[in-house]
Amino acid sequence: MDWTLLGQRIVVTIYTFALVMVCLYGLHRYVLVYLYYRHRRHAPRIKGTFADRPRVTIQLPMYNEQYVARRVIERACLLEWPRDRLQIQVVDDSVDETVQIAAAAVARLRQRPPASPAEPSNRFAVLVPAHNEETVIERLLQSLHDLDYPADLRDIYVIADNCEDDTEALAGAAGARVLSRRDPERLGKGHALRWGLQSIASAEYDAVVMVDADSVVDQEFLRAMDTRLAAGAQAVQGYYGVLDARSTPSALRSASFALMHYVRPLGKSLFGGSCGLKGNGMAFSSTLLAEVGWQSFSVAEDAEQHIRLMEEGVVVEFAPEAKVWADMPSSLAGARSQNLRWEAGRWKVARRSSLSLLWRGLRRRSLVMVDAAVEPLIPPLSVVAALGVLAGLAGLFLGSTALLVAGGGSLAGLGAHVVGGLLLARAPLTVWRSLLAAPLYLIWKVALYVQALLGVGGGKWVRTPRASADS
Numbered sequence: 001m002d003w004t005l006l007g008q009r010i011v012v013t014i015y016t017f018a019l020v021m022v023c024l025y026g027l028h029r030y031v032l033v034y035l036y037y038r039h040r041r042h043a044p045r046i047k048g049t050f051a052d053r054p055r056v057t058i059q060l061p062m063y064n065e066q067y068v069a070r071r072v073i074e075r076a077c078l079l080e081w082p083r084d085r086l087q088i089q090v091v092d093d094s095v096d097e098t099v100q101i102a103a104a105a106v107a108r109l110r111q112r113p114p115a116s117p118a119e120p121s122n123r124f125a126v127l128v129p130a131h132n133e134e135t136v137i138e139r140l141l142q143s144l145h146d147l148d149y150p151a152d153l154r155d156i157y158v159i160a161d162n163c164e165d166d167t168e169a170l171a172g173a174a175g176a177r178v179l180s181r182r183d184p185e186r187l188g189k190g191h192a193l194r195w196g197l198q199s200i201a202s203a204e205y206d207a208v209v210m211v212d213a214d215s216v217v218d219q220e221f222l223r224a225m226d227t228r229l230a231a232g233a234q235a236v237q238g239y240y241g242v243l244d245a246r247s248t249p250s251a252l253r254s255a256s257f258a259l260m261h262y263v264r265p266l267g268k269s270l271f272g273g274s275c276g277l278k279g280n281g282m283a284f285s286s287t288l289l290a291e292v293g294w295q296s297f298s299v300a301e302d303a304e305q306h307i308r309l310m311e312e313g314v315v316v317e318f319a320p321e322a323k324v325w326a327d328m329p330s331s332l333a334g335a336r337s338q339n340l341r342w343e344a345g346r347w348k349v350a351r352r353s354s355l356s357l358l359w360r361g362l363r364r365r366s367l368v369m370v371d372a373a374v375e376p377l378i379p380p381l382s383v384v385a386a387l388g389v390l391a392g393l394a395g396l397f398l399g400s401t402a403l404l405v406a407g408g409g410s411l412a413g414l415g416a417h418v419v420g421g422l423l424l425a426r427a428p429l430t431v432w433r434s435l436l437a438a439p440l441y442l443i444w445k446v447a448l449y450v451q452a453l454l455g456v457g458g459g460k461w462v463r464t465p466r467a468s469a470d471s
Helices: 003-039 069-076 098-111 137-145 167-173 189-199 221-230 248-270 286-292 301-311 332-364 367-377 381-398 401-424 429-454
Strands: 056-062 086-092 124-130 154-161 177-181 207-210 215-217 235-242 282-285 316-326
Touching: 056 069, 069 086, 069 098, 086 098, 124 137, 124 167, 124 189, 124 221, 137 154, 137 167, 137 215, 154 167, 154 189, 167 177, 177 189, 189 301, 207 221, 207 286, 221 235, 221 282, 221 316, 235 248, 248 316, 248 332, 248 401, 248 429, 282 286, 286 301, 301 332, 301 367, 332 367, 332 429, 381 401, 381 429, 401 429
Parallel strands: 056 086, 124 154, 124 207, 154 177, 235 316
Antiparallel strands: 207 282, 215 316, 235 282
């Protein structure tokens, strides 16, 4: 028996069968398209209506759903149906913390059902940490005053943190409540936020929003946050983008933000994951802040606070409709300290907290916790691209097909991710043009990442020059 011929026939048979199945699948797609166009004008007809709305029972079966239980219950309560004809049953067979979480949500909703998202209900305290921000503070406060949200449901606080310029005077003249902080020992945004939270009467507010001083917020920002909080979210992160993307460095940063602050959070939302905190455009319920507080003081206070929230089982919800934009440096030299601080801070948080959170997530079989633990360990896309280039070059010089395929495949996948992500984020033309300078940006970013890993710089906050603010 010719085993070689037999093997070839088996492979050809399997391949032919797979090819036929793919063709049938494609044919089925065409049939669906044909049926759609054939019946697209046949709108369904309502045969009758109820003389009176019927009684409806909604059952919410749960088993160990501690991360989504509260949200599911509260969103079910948002259904527009007469209260005397609607019954919501929580059928809970859980053996973990879901039992207490569901019971607490039901007890709270019996006393105070969530309001309709169409009508603002949450009273916000907007905290703006500011250190020597006289060139940008008026612009931010103007955008906050222009918000499409009832003025009696929002108060704006500017935390003038060890300011040596006219930030306090300008903020007060613009109508903000100024909190003047003088503490040369405890420096940094994390300390300023904790002090600000302690200074305001947080019990008067339903939620606290945190916005950087060099930002501009969309008019619908608070309405979007209000809708998410009314639907049961405890922590919400808005879409944090780049304000001025005219220069090549800021346009490249805009591309990076579109992928990291928009595409990746959207992907996490698909499986109920936590989108993380980006340091700007964040909202927290007052109940959550009372329970967890703010104990994050590193240079990457947002990543650190996210780890703390995950340890408490709190998922950060992504609200892409809540937009906030901030200035970015117009040159790579100006962006160096900021990037080095971010990467060094993330790496420090990863070394200190990722392993313990990963172990906790594995024990609880929580994909959300595992994802949050791995997030600070993921290198920038520039590093991934550099590794792909090195693998491809090594494959060429060594004659290794495996290395060549691995390098080329990783670069192709990365390119598809970038193009698809920018299309999804509707990036402007300036961002697409800036990709021509991506190779130089890649080298610069990899060098910074290596410095961060080696612990060179990045440990102290230094004010970053911005594109439009300091021009």
